[in-house]
């Protein structure tokens with residue numbers, strides 16, 4: 001007999017309770033990852049490329065024992081378990097919309113085949129649904145959720161990585177192999193893997209955490225951890241990060257940011273439709289625009305607003321964008337171009353290496369003013385003032401927009417005010433921010449009056 005460990009969003013060996021439970025079963029373990037077309041086809045090349053790299057790193061840690069299967073898990077896993085004479089499948093629980101439905105189908109199939117299904121732990125310090133108000137209902141506002149989440153607390157990450165030699169040796173002959181991914185020319189994606197995640201964390205903790213509160217909004221300096229992609233794939237668990245945080249300002253701010261990830265997972269778990277529907281449905285009645293030219297200009301970083309364009313080009317170049325800039329480009333799409341947040345969210349999900357359904361849908365809804373604890377709709381980011389405040393030297397804009405690299409300092413934020421501003425082919429503004437701001441506020445009266 002054997003047992004299967006099904007890796008999903010927990011591509012690590014350290015502090016992996018479900019993996020340790022599989023090993024504790026005393027049977028040889030077959031480590032498996034399934035390339036599920038329902039998830040794979042939704043991801044663009046950056047996330048696909050990152051995942052393949054992450055799986056190869058994981059396989060190295062498993063001394064080449066990882067079995068990669070392709071197909072619908074509900075159709076393939078029960079059959080694979082039977083073929084391998086496995087008595088059980090172990091995995092970390094998934095709290096996402098699709099993951100929950102998939103796991104219910106897999107569980108049914110396994111029951112039919114007489115195979116146990118053990119779901120243990122989650123990708124969160126506190127599993128979604130656990131933190132609730134006294135009357136049992138879900139929190140809709142972050143700060144009280146944060147307080148209750150801290151009170152609830154989380155386990156210490158004392159669990160070691162398993163020792164070598166627990167893996168079943170001959171299962172890899174069943175592997176379907178790694179898919180090939182073509183990363184677009186000029187795009188660089190972060191290096192994957194558990195070891196890399198720990199290196200990033202150690203580096204951030206030692207050199208940048210103390211100034212996190214001060215620098216986290218600055219896209220021109222490396223002030224944040226860059227851990228979102230590792231958290232997305234579970235190469236490091238938030239428990240491990242939380243355990244090392246003290247109580248100084250930097251640590252407290254970082255703990256709160258980790259909690260936003262947990263809060264949004266909780267909100268999506270409680271309101272699954274909010275993956276694609278505004279929590280405040282009055283926003284559906286706003287007169288949204290379908291201007292494709294505007295949408296394409298936004299996607300390609302050619303709106304004529306340098307801070308917005310730098311962000312969108314960073315996304316195209318790296319599959320990642322700084323949080324402050326995510327808020328500004330999202331606000332620009334919704335409030336300057338009057339387009340639905342859902343279209344922007346879909347574009348993000350295709351390109352982001354850290355693309356996460358809950359953080360993405362609710363990051364968008366927060367900015368669009370229709371979500372939980374949302375920034376009010378009438379708070380319209382001015383893309384020039386945001387640039388001057390958070391990219392004071394213009395370095396971020398110059399880094400991603402070569403057509404503005406010749407403009408000194410803050411001049412890069414307003415090429416329209418510089419004699420050589422358009423000399424290198426930078427596009428002029430597709431809309432006038434002050435005009436569109438007013439249009440957005442007028443459109444908003446539909447919501448206010450509903």
Ligand SMILES: Cc1cc2nc3c(=O)[nH]c(=O)nc-3n(C[C@H](O)[C@H](O)[C@H](O)COP(=O)(O)OP(=O)(O)OC[C@H]3O[C@@H](n4cnc5c(N)ncnc54)[C@H](O)[C@@H]3O)c2cc1C
Nearest residue numbers: 224225226227228257258260261323355356359360363364
């Ligand atoms: C429109 C929009 C879309 C977003 N889409 C995603 C997404 O698909 N995936 C994703 O992981 N994050 C998303 N975020 C949140 C945030 O932008 C990223 O988590 C952050 O930029 C990642 O960089 P970092 O790891 O250096 O963050 P740090 O500042 O180092 O923060 C540490 C960790 O805290 C969590 N975190 C920080 N800020 C947020 C936040 N506002 N919401 C949720 N979690 C947060 C992340 O896990 C992050 O890795 C989105 C934000 C917005 C405004």
